[in-house]
Each structure stands twice: as structure tokens, then as C-alpha cells.
Amino acid sequence: MNTGLWMIPANEWLASLEWFFLSYFILLNGGYIALNLLSLVSLKRYIDRHSLDHLAQAHTGFDPPISLLVPAYNEEATIAASVRSLLQLDYPEFEIVVINDGSKDGTLAELSREFALQPYPEAYRRRVPCREIRAIYRSTRHANLRVIDKANGGKADALNAGINASRYPLFCAVDADSILQRDSLSKVVQPFLEDPRTIATGGTIRIANGCQISGGFLAEVGLPKNLLARFQIIEYLRAFLFGRLGWSPLNAVLIVSGAFGLFRKSEVVDAGGYRTDTVGEDMELIVRLHRINRLRGTPYRITYVPDPICWTEAPETLKVLRSQRTRWQRGLAESLTMNWRLLFHPRSGPVGWLAFPFFILFELLGPIVEVFGYVLMIVGTILGMFSWQAFQTFMFVALTFGMLLSVTALLLEEMSFRLYPKQGQLAWLFLVAIAENFGYRQLVALWRLQGMLRWMVGATQHWGEMTRADTLRSDRTRP
Amino acid sequence: MLYSGSVVFALTIVLLVAIAVLRYTIDRRERLEHDLAERWYPVFFHAVEGLPFEAPRIYGRDREIIMLAWIQFTESIRGESRRRLRQLALDLQLESTARKLLTRRNVRLEQLAVVALGRMQSVAAWDQLVALAANPRPVLSLLAARSLLQINPAHAVPILLDGLIRREDWPLVKVAAMLGEVPPEVLSPAMMIALHAVTPQGAPRLLSLLETAHLGDTWPIVAPLLRADQPTEVIVAALKACSDPRAVDPVRSLATHPQWIVRAQAAAALGRIGAAEDRLRLQAMLGDPEWWVRYRAGMALVQLPFVSRRQLTDLCTQLGDRFAADMLRQVLAETAPGVEA
Numbered sequence: 001m002n003t004g005l006w007m008i009p010a011n012e013w014l015a016s017l018e019w020f021f022l023s024y025f026i027l028l029n030g031g032y033i034a035l036n037l038l039s040l041v042s043l044k045r046y047i048d049r050h051s052l053d054h055l056a057q058a059h060t061g062f063d064p065p066i067s068l069l070v071p072a073y074n075e076e077a078t079i080a081a082s083v084r085s086l087l088q089l090d091y092p093e094f095e096i097v098v099i100n101d102g103s104k105d106g107t108l109a110e111l112s113r114e115f116a117l118q119p120y121p122e123a124y125r126r127r128v129p130c131r132e133i134r135a136i137y138r139s140t141r142h143a144n145l146r147v148i149d150k151a152n153g154g155k156a157d158a159l160n161a162g163i164n165a166s167r168y169p170l171f172c173a174v175d176a177d178s179i180l181q182r183d184s185l186s187k188v189v190q191p192f193l194e195d196p197r198t199i200a201t202g203g204t205i206r207i208a209n210g211c212q213i214s215g216g217f218l219a220e221v222g223l224p225k226n227l228l229a230r231f232q233i234i235e236y237l238r239a240f241l242f243g244r245l246g247w248s249p250l251n252a253v254l255i256v257s258g259a260f261g262l263f264r265k266s267e268v269v270d271a272g273g274y275r276t277d278t279v280g281e282d283m284e285l286i287v288r289l290h291r292i293n294r295l296r297g298t299p300y301r302i303t304y305v306p307d308p309i310c311w312t313e314a315p316e317t318l319k320v321l322r323s324q325r326t327r328w329q330r331g332l333a334e335s336l337t338m339n340w341r342l343l344f345h346p347r348s349g350p351v352g353w354l355a356f357p358f359f360i361l362f363e364l365l366g367p368i369v370e371v372f373g374y375v376l377m378i379v380g381t382i383l384g385m386f387s388w389q390a391f392q393t394f395m396f397v398a399l400t401f402g403m404l405l406s407v408t409a410l411l412l413e414e415m416s417f418r419l420y421p422k423q424g425q426l427a428w429l430f431l432v433a434i435a436e437n438f439g440y441r442q443l444v445a446l447w448r449l450q451g452m453l454r455w456m457v458g459a460t461q462h463w464g465e466m467t468r469a470d471t472l473r474s475d476r477t478r479p
Numbered sequence: 480m481l482y483s484g485s486v487v488f489a490l491t492i493v494l495l496v497a498i499a500v501l502r503y504t505i506d507r508r509e510r511l512e513h514d515l516a517e518r519w520y521p522v523f524f525h526a527v528e529g530l531p532f533e534a535p536r537i538y539g540r541d542r543e544i545i546m547l548a549w550i551q552f553t554e555s556i557r558g559e560s561r562r563r564l565r566q567l568a569l570d571l572q573l574e575s576t577a578r579k580l581l582t583r584r585n586v587r588l589e590q591l592a593v594v595a596l597g598r599m600q601s602v603a604a605w606d607q608l609v610a611l612a613a614n615p616r617p618v619l620s621l622l623a624a625r626s627l628l629q630i631n632p633a634h635a636v637p638i639l640l641d642g643l644i645r646r647e648d649w650p651l652v653k654v655a656a657m658l659g660e661v662p663p664e665v666l667s668p669a670m671m672i673a674l675h676a677v678t679p680q681g682a683p684r685l686l687s688l689l690e691t692a693h694l695g696d697t698w699p700i701v702a703p704l705l706r707a708d709q710p711t712e713v714i715v716a717a718l719k720a721c722s723d724p725r726a727v728d729p730v731r732s733l734a735t736h737p738q739w740i741v742r743a744q745a746a747a748a749l750g751r752i753g754a755a756e757d758r759l760r761l762q763a764m765l766g767d768p769e770w771w772v773r774y775r776a777g778m779a780l781v782q783l784p785f786v787s788r789r790q791l792t793d794l795c796t797q798l799g800d801r802f803a804a805d806m807l808r809q810v811l812a813e814t815a816p817g818v819e820a
């Protein structure tokens with residue numbers, strides 16, 4: 001006798017689905033709230049510990065030297081200003097390696113003109129695979145600046161070329177369009193000094209739109225006029241202040257942003273460098289480092305530094321934002337599937353037993369459930385399968401949880417760095433934290449779903465080209 | 480479900496209010512700090528100059544803020560002026576306030592008190608600070624060690640060096656910065672004692688500080704460490720600290736060590752202390768399978784006073800090994816005159 005699933009009445013199916021979505025939302029938000037609490041404790045501890053950091057601290061010559069790797073693709077308009085600002089970083093010993101990844105514009109010519117480049121007969125060593133190196137140049141004005149000109153191979157390939165050319169034991173991957181704080185390197189290197197097991201650190205990335213940039217550095221924090229960029233401020237606060245800070249004490253940080261991350265070079269070389277077959281090379285590397293070290297049983301630390309040390313430009317158009325988010329989602333899917341052995345491995349610790357499943361359940365599959373849940377509730381209500389009251393309740397719970405999380409991120413920001421000092425700015429952020437739950441988050445979920453679908457069908461995606469905001473460009477190209 | 484949604488909504492509103500209150504509280508505190516600093520900085524100036532002044536009355540928790548302002552003010556002050564500021568702190572009974580703060584279970588206040596007691600050179604707090612220097616929290620313990628150095632450098636240096644050897648969570652950078660403030664006549668004897676007593680595990684960290692310590696003749700300490708049977712880290716640290724020509728023979732023997740990191744440092748050391756006969760040895764090292772050994776050998780060749788750049792340029796064309804020639808070309812380009820450092 002067939003008593004299969006098909007025999008279950010439709011209303012029971014609907015009830016089960018309703019329960020599924022409800023349980024998922026509770027689990028999702030419960031997870032985030034738990035992360036939030038962890039972040040709260042970590043942040044308080046961090047702030048207390050560093051409360052006297054503003055007192056003068058001398059560099060001693062014992063600070064480990066750092067190689068800054070700056071991959072550049074068609075960055076003609078901004079590359080010279082970016083490099084000039086990097087040259088002014090406050091750190092005793094560092095080198096800058098710009099990797100021109102087969103740009104089609106005048107990136108190389110611009111660098112050559114601005115920094116008086118000369119061909120340099122470097123005994124290049126290929127420790128991680130990368131595409132053909134055409135030439136290596138050295139600035140005759142700044143001995144610590146070299147430029148690698150190579151065949152186009154994508155950001156990961158460019159970083160691999162930079163790793164091969166780098167001299168120092170620590171390397172810092174920096175996006176060419178990032179704006180760093182003058183003391184960024186001093187801050188991000190701290191975990192390496194405090195704990196020799198540290199193999200990677202990342203800092204908080206903030207939105208530069210609306211800020212005043214002067215001489216390549218951030219002069220004054222401001223809010224962007226563009227609403228999309230404002231939404232992203234709250235998103236970044238959520239992503240960094242509890243998305244990453246919460247995992248850090250468990251040594252389970254799975255993402256160090258590609259815009260600014262510091263790595264122990266030997267570890268990355270041993271791991272084979274950046275993978276070129278993923279669009280999420282930054283996250284994939286971190287997950288792989290976890291997998292290799294956890295499964296080998298090697299003690300290691302991957303740490304998150306909550307200080308805002310890097311500012312980046314957020315997309316201000318739906319088209320660019322959509323492209324970015326689909327790429328991120330695809331990168332997430334690739335990073336997790338490429339390192340699936342970490343999941344529930346007996347030696348994988350909190351990374352494999354907590355962070356990895358969390359990312360699969362809520363970050364990877366989240367958009368599917370979220371979009372499907374919204375569509376089902378809307379369609380089901382229109383068709384009369386759900387009562388209007390059930391719809392209202394569902395939406396109310398989903399939206400209020402979203403608001404709670406956004407507002408908590410704002411609270412963490414207010415407790416710690418208070419980068420937006422004006423009352424008006426805070427009031428705007430309040431509004432944005434509430435408003436982003438009405439349409440923006442759902443839209444992002446939809447794009448992420450598209451990213452998932454692209455990953456499933458294996459569509460190709462390359463360097464994310466971005467239209468830059470004029471405010472930053474005009475200032476940053478100033479001599 | 481509706482109920483839980485309402486709770487979450489209420490919680491969101493509570494958080495919004497909490498943020499507003501927090502903003503108000505912090506703003507108020509910052510205003511207070513600013514006001515107090517404005518009131519007290521003239522007092523500090525008068526104290527520094529040795530002029531008469533009338534200190535304003537201090538209320539309750541203002542003491543912590545004044546203490547922080549005092550610490551900030553002392554940052555750039557040295558000599559007699561600092562002594563006067565110390566006296567002012569004692570007159571204001573900030574020392575007893577700081578010692579009380581040490582017993583509070585608040586990390587921020589504890590750290591503040593530790594720094595203040597160091598700046599005040601509080602002998603009375605010595606034992607408390609010694610205990611805190613052994614605290615498992617690295618930031619607090621380092622601050623305590625620094626304060627001990629400020630109170631009595633001669634007694635504090637051995638504590639600091641002991642901590643440096645034992646505690647991996649004490650960054651070498653920070654300890655070096657602290658020791659940089661200690662007069663050489665105080666640091667050197669303590670370093671010598673520590674170096675004689677050090678175990679192989681602690682040697683690398685201690686040897687790294689040789690430069691900071693401005694020690695005289697370190698050869699007797701370094702010599703026994705320049706042996707192939709020592710742990711790699713010890714040999715590397717000893718090679719880095721090696722600047723005595725008497726070390727040339729042991730260094731030469733380490734140039735063929737199985738560990739590339741030792742060979743690289745041996746090459747670098749030969750660049751500093753090598754003789755004319757080391758040219759061929761370094762030339763051979765240009766063909767080492769490890770890039771860093773080739774690089775250090777190339778750099779050492781450029782450094783050797785017996786070898787001219789012209790000779791090295793000619794050598795590039797004579798070398799049969801392409802990797803060796805490439806490296807020599809790079810090193811010559813890197814050290815070419817006219818390139819800004």
C-alpha cells in the first residue's frame with residue numbers, strides 16, 4: 001500500500017512549510033543574536049585593552065617588514081594617487097609591489113610616469129603558479145616600490161605574482177582603490193606580534209562614499225548622499241562588527257576581505273597561493289588555510305582587528321551593486337564547496353562544527369529560503385492559502401528581526417569607534433537601519449540567489465569593474 | 480509568533496533609545512574631560528615651570544580623568560619638569576587613587592593606574608606592579624613591566640628579560656622599545672647575566688636584542704652558539720648578532736648547513752666579517768637552490784670591500800649558472816648608486 005508523501009493533504013504541506021520557514025528564521029536570527037553577544041564581549045575587551053594605545057608608541061626596528069601587494073587592472077585614473085598614499089603609510093619598513101594585470105588602459109604608463117620606473121633585472125622566483133611576467137620595474141624615486149607587468153590572469157593570479165616577487169615574511173593584499181588609515185599596518189600587524197601562531201589578520205572595511213579624502217587619506221568621515229551607499233554602511237557594520245568579530249574569539253573567522261588583509265607568506269605559499277578558479281579568492285584562501293591547519297593539527301590563529309583601517313568605495317548604482325553581490329555569493333559558494341572536507345571533520349573544531357555549517361545554512365542557503373519564503377507567503381496569501389493575519393505576522397517577525405540586527409550593529413559602532421560623530425548622521429543611520437529592511441535586504445537576497453544560480457550553472461565572471469564616485473577620484477588624483 | 484515579533488520590535492526600540500542615551504552619555508563625558516583638561520592644563524604648566532599655582536578642588540570620579548590628563552601631559556616632558564609633575568601628582572594624592580584603582584576589576588582603570596604609577600615612580604606600588612607584570616594578560620603585564628622600569632630600571636630589567644624569555648605573548652617589538660629607554664650602563668650587565676644563563680629556547684629572543692643593549696664584547700656569548708649542533712633558531716639569532724671578525728671560521732662552516740635559513744644568515748654574516756678568500760665561497764653560494772641564500776650571498780659580495788662592482792659585473796657574464804647570474808644582476812641593480820633608499 002502506498003502511503004507516501006503525496007498522500008499528505010495540501011493544508012498539512014502548507015502548515016509544514018510555514019513551520020519550516022518559521023524555524024529557519026528563528027535559527028537564523030538566533031544565530032546572529034548569539035554572534036552579536038559574542039561580538040559585544042569581544043569588542044568591550046578589545047576597547048578596554050587598547051584604551052591607552054593613543055599614548056606615544058615608538059617603532060623599534062623590530063616590527064616585521066611587510067610587502068604590500070596591489071593588484072591593478074585598468075586603474076589608470078586612480079593608481080598613482082593610491083600608490084602615493086600607500087608610500088606615506090606610517091610603518092617602519094615596507095615595500096609596495098604593484099601588479100599590473102594586463103591592463104588595457106594606461107595603468108603601466110601612468111605608473112611609469114609618476115614614479116620614474118626603470119626595468120629591473122629581478123631574479124624572479126615562481127613559488128606559486130601565475131601567468132607570464134612580462135617585465136619588472138623599480139621606481140628610481142622610491143626604492144621600496146616595484147611594479148610587475150604581467151599577462152592578464154585575474155586578481156588571484158596577480159596576487160600570486162606579487163607573492164612571488166615579495167621580499168618580506170608578511171604580505172598585505174590591498175585593493176588599488178582602497179584608502180588606508182596612516183596607521184593601518186601598525187594596527188593590523190598587532191596580532192602577529194602578540195601571538196606567533198597568527199597566520200592571517202583582517203580589519204574593518206568602511207564605506208568611503210561621502211567622506212572627505214585629502215592627500216590620499218581620510219580627512220573627515222561623512223555620510224554619502226546616495227541611498228544605496230547609505231544602506232551599505234549599515235550592511236558593512238553588520239558584516240564586520242558582528243559577522244566577523246563574533247567568530248574571531250573562536251578562531252573561526254572565514255572571511256578576510258580582499259580589500260585589506262595581512263598574511264604570513266610562508267603559510268600562503270605552502271597552501272599553494274590564491275586559487276584562480278574562483279571569484280571569491282580572498283574567502284577561499286582563508287577557508288583553505290583553516291582546512292589545512294585544522295586537519296594537520298597545527299596551532300594557528302586567524303584574527304580580526306575591529307579597528308576601522310580601510311575605506312572602500314561602495315557601488316552607487318543598482319547595476320554595479322548587483323554585479324558585486326552576485327559575485328560575492330558565487331565566491332562564497334565556491335569557497336565552501338572547495339573546502340567541504342572541513343565540514344564536521346573531527347579535527348575541525350569551531351570552524352568546521354560551527355562557522356562552516358552556519359555559513360552553509362544561513363549565508364549560502366539563506367537567500368534561497370528567504371526569497372522562496374517571501375514569494376511563497378505573498379503568492380500563498382494572494383491565492384488564499386494563507387490568512388492575511390498569518391502573512392502580516394510573518395512579515396512583522398522577519399522585518400523586526402532584521403531591524404533588531406541592524407540596530408545592534410549600530411549599537412556596537414556607537415560603543416566602539418563612533419565614526420559618525422554628528423547627531424544628524426546618527427539620526428540618518430537610525431532611519432537607514434530601519435528602512436533597509438523594507439526592500440533593500442530583499443533585493444540583495446534576490447541578487448545573491450542569482451549568484452547561487454550562476455554558480456550552479458558555472459557561468460564565468462572576472463575582475464569586477466566598478467564605476468567610481470567622482471568625489472573620491474577627483475581628490476585622489478590631486479598631486 | 481506575533482508575540483515574539485512584538486518582543487523583538489520592542490527590543491529594537493529599546494536599543495534605539497539605548498544608542499541615543501549612550502551617545503548623550505559619551506558626549507557628556509567627553510565634554511567633562513575637555514573641561515577638566517582646560518582647567519588642569521594651566522596647573523600642569525605652572526607645576527612644570529615651578530610657578531606657584533592653586534589646584535582646583537577634585538571631585539570623586541574626576542580623579543580618573545585628571546589622572547589620564549596628567550599622563551598625557553607627562554608624555555612629552557622630561558628631566559626636572561617631569562620631577563615637578565610627579566610631585567604635583569603626589570600632592571594631589573593621585574598615587575593613592577591609582578593604587579586603589581589597581582584593586583578594581585576594570586581592565587581600563589587597571590591599565591590607567593599601572594601607567595600612572597610608573598610615571599609617578601611610585602616605589603610604594605612596586606610589589607603590586609611586580610605581581611601585575613606576571614599577569615597572564617599580555618597588555619597589562621607589559622604595562623606593569625614598563626612602569627617597573629620607570630620606577631627602578633636596575634631592578635626591573637632582569638624581570639623584563641625573564642619575561643621576554645619565558646613569555647611568547649610579549650612582543651619583541653614592545654620589549655625592545657622599553658629597553659631602548661634604559662641607560663646602557665644599566666642594561667648591559669643585566670643582558671650579560673641573562674645571556675650567560677639563557678636556555679636554547681630563550682636564546683633567539685634575547686640575542687635579537689643585542690643591538691639594543693649596546694653590549695661591548697659579545698663574542699664570548701655568541702661563539703658557543705655558532706655550532707651546527709645548536710637548534711636552528713639559536714644559530715640564526717647568533718649569526719644575525721655576529722659582527723666580530725673572530726667569528727669568521729664558525730660562520731664559514733655554517734655556510735654549508737643543511738637548513739637554508741642558516742646558510743642565508745651565514746652569507747649575510749660573511750658580508751659583514753668576511754675576508755678576501757670568502758669571495759669564492761659566496762660566489763658558490765650564488766648557485767644555492769634557495770632564493771634567499773642566493774640573494775644574501777649576492778648582497779654579501781657587493782658588501783665585501785675586496786670586490787669591486789666592475790668585477791661583479793664581469794662575473795655576471797662568466798657565471799655558468801643562470802640563476803646565479805640573474806641574482807647577481809638583481810643585486811647590482813638594487814644597490815646601484817643613485818637609487819634612493
